[in-house]
Structure formats: structure tokens, C-alpha cells
Amino acid sequence: MRLDLNFVRDQFGQLADAPEFVFAANAGGSYVANQVNDMLAHYDRHTRVQPYERYESSNTAGVAMDRARSLWTQALDIDDDELTIGPSTSMNTYVLSQAISGTLNAGDEIVVTNQDHEANNGVWRRMAKERGVIVKEWQVDQDHGLLDPDALLALLSEKTRWVCFAHCSNIVGTLNPVELLVSMIKRNSPARVFVDAVALAPHRICNLRQLGVDGYVFSLYKVYGPHQSLMFVRRDLHDQLEPQCHYFNMGNANQMFNPAGPQHSLVAGCAGVIDYFQALHLHHFGGAQQPLPERLADLHGLISAHEDELAAPILDYLSNDTRVRLIGKSTVKDHDRAPTISFAPMKQSARAVATKMQDMNIGTESGHFYAYRLLDDLGINPEDGVVRISLVHYNQSADVEKILTALDASLTL
Numbered sequence: 001m002r003l004d005l006n007f008v009r010d011q012f013g014q015l016a017d018a019p020e021f022v023f024a025a026n027a028g029g030s031y032v033a034n035q036v037n038d039m040l041a042h043y044d045r046h047t048r049v050q051p052y053e054r055y056e057s058s059n060t061a062g063v064a065m066d067r068a069r070s071l072w073t074q075a076l077d078i079d080d081d082e083l084t085i086g087p088s089t090s091m092n093t094y095v096l097s098q099a100i101s102g103t104l105n106a107g108d109e110i111v112v113t114n115q116d117h118e119a120n121n122g123v124w125r126r127m128a129k130e131r132g133v134i135v136k137e138w139q140v141d142q143d144h145g146l147l148d149p150d151a152l153l154a155l156l157s158e159k160t161r162w163v164c165f166a167h168c169s170n171i172v173g174t175l176n177p178v179e180l181l182v183s184m185i186k187r188n189s190p191a192r193v194f195v196d197a198v199a200l201a202p203h204r205i206c207n208l209r210q211l212g213v214d215g216y217v218f219s220l221y222k223v224y225g226p227h228q229s230l231m232f233v234r235r236d237l238h239d240q241l242e243p244q245c246h247y248f249n250m251g252n253a254n255q256m257f258n259p260a261g262p263q264h265s266l267v268a269g270c271a272g273v274i275d276y277f278q279a280l281h282l283h284h285f286g287g288a289q290q291p292l293p294e295r296l297a298d299l300h301g302l303i304s305a306h307e308d309e310l311a312a313p314i315l316d317y318l319s320n321d322t323r324v325r326l327i328g329k330s331t332v333k334d335h336d337r338a339p340t341i342s343f344a345p346m347k348q349s350a351r352a353v354a355t356k357m358q359d360m361n362i363g364t365e366s367g368h369f370y371a372y373r374l375l376d377d378l379g380i381n382p383e384d385g386v387v388r389i390s391l392v393h394y395n396q397s398a399d400v401e402k403i404l405t406a407l408d409a410s411l412t413l
């Protein structure tokens, strides 16, 4: 079975606004599914009141917010009090670092990478500095920006308290094997594991129990939804961490790591993402009623097959062109690469190439995308950065043809 692209594309009104335009900057923020837009509009039009009171509009608002939490906890296979819905991943990781800070002592160690977005980097490094904690950096290889699990093994010790890395880098595009890494980390240290999945979630929603992580975060505005971030913090950690909410809200575990008040309509709108996935599942698989994580896994099979077909010709083109340096793996054959493809032009600035492509109606971007350390360490000037072509499952093969034509023209001097 193949992904029915007509059905998919019908769920995104913005695709119809400019049929000739190719949106290839999805890693910065995706289009929003109609289910989400409808829900936000309905919430703001009819239930924009303080939620959780007995009068009708308020009660309806609270039910909509609870429904979003319930659907996402099912999808991720976690409990309600393990889910924080906050304004952004950068904010969620910052708050979590404050909660962890007091549990660490001078001489403890944490591991961070030079592959990550700064949201999963600076917060841990600053926290470590304040506490006298030793930071070990798990470094990417110089050619492709990939992380080698053996190199992590060498950094682990009895003193390692946290290991923080990305499920998928927003530049490199290759997945880190989280399940394998978690079991390696747990066998060789007492460390907890925190994973930034922002660059993976638009392509795959994972079962977090299966992954075995202690913390996990991603941003729904890149997953066809509202500008919110979902963060999982394993319950057995809650008693050890310093709550970051008002003292009288401490009994409410889902507020522990969210000093911001909930953004009501946006929280409710998070349900629309699952409604979109459910509509996709129903269309392709009929009324099968298996648990939500299994339905999402079914969809992932269809989505990744389609995304691999989109990425392969672009990777093929870029890896054989001496005018560019491709970052990350040059193939998708191992099913461990998202269609997030970055390259540094050899003879022009990334900005110049991205601008030429934009002039040819390709919505691509250039820059460091907040993975400043990665580009610096790969010998690429972060101030100019890389060109990033980032696709998702609503992109089509016609988009890829236009991208290849634009790439060729833009790289020709």
C-alpha cells in the first residue's frame, strides 16, 4: 500500500493557496492540518473563556484541553502526569534544566553533543557551570556530522548523571538509534537520558515506553499543529526534581515543569494533530481499532516509504555534485534518514544559493538553524551556514523535480 497523496494534500488548505510553490522549509515549521485550524478557530470563536468551570462554554473548553492531553498520552504510551505541554521546546528544556540543577553536585558529569540544536545544549552547559558539573561532549565525525555510539561509550562513567542528545539532528537528518543508546547508557552508567525529538517527530511519533528514555521533547508546530511543545518526564524522577510551578500547584504533576500558564486554545488544538493522523489511518487502513501507538506505527511505514522516495534523488544529486558538501548520510537505504537535507555550497554562499532557489519558487532556507556548534565544528562558517531542504510526507515527486532543476540552476555560476 502507498500513501494516498491526494488525500494527504487535501488535509492542508495552505497547499492549495499556491499550487506552483514548493514548500521545502518544513523543518522550520510545517503547514497546519485542517483539523487543527478548525479546532483552533472553533475554540477561539465559541469557548474563549477561563476553562474548567460549570457553565457550558467553560466546560467545553476544559473538555477540549483534556482531550488533547489524553490523545497525546495515549499516542506516546505515557501517563497523564508525565506530560508537560509548554510554549516551546527551548522553554521546556530550560525549565527542565532548572528542575534538574539542584540534584547535581560538583564533580558529577553530564554528556551533551555538538550535533544538537542549541535548545538541547546551552541549557545543560549553563546548568553544569553553575553546579561545578563536568561536561563531556560527544562529538560528531568531521566529514558527515554523525555520532558514533562507541564514542559515547568511552565518555560514560559511574559519575555520569545525564546524557542529552537528539533523536535526529535538524541539520544532519540521520537518526540516532535511541533504543540501543539508552540500553548502552543504562548498562554502563547510572545516567538518565534526555532526547530532543523535534527534528524526528514530523516524520515519526514514537512509543516512549519502548524507547526507554527518561525525558523526551518535541514541538508540535513542526508536526502540523499549534505552537506548543510536548515534554515527557518519567514519573520516577518527579520526586527528585525541583518543581518549577507555583508552590500551591505542586500536587498537579503536569504543572511541575511548566511555570507558564497553559495556552488554552493552543493546548486544545494539539488534539487536531492526532485527529489528522487518525483520519489518515482510517483512510488507509479502515476502521482498525488497535491502540494509538500501533496505528501511528502503521502510518509511519507508509510515510517513511514515501519520504525515502522524495529524499533519494536529492541525496543522489547532491552526493555526486562537486559544487557542494553534503552533510549527513548520502543514502536512505537503512531507513534512518529523515528528508532533512543540508549542504554547504563550495563556491558560493549558502545565502546566495537559497535566495536563487527562492526566486525559482522553492521555499528553502539557509543559516545555522541554531546548530551553531555543529557547523563551527564541521568547519562551516555558521554565520552563512548551510542550505537546508526539508520535506515532509505532503511533499510530492513533482516538488522534487522542481527542486532538482532549481538546485542545478542555483549552483551554476
Ligand SMILES: Cc1ncc(COP(=O)(O)O)c(C=O)c1O
Binding pocket: 027, 028, 087, 088, 089, 090, 091, 117, 119, 120, 166, 168, 169, 170, 196, 197, 198, 199, 219, 229
Ligand atoms: C532539533 C531542534 N530542537 C529544538 C528546537 C527548538 O524548538 P522550539 O522552537 O520549540 O523552541 C528546534 C527548532 O527548530 C529544533 O529543530
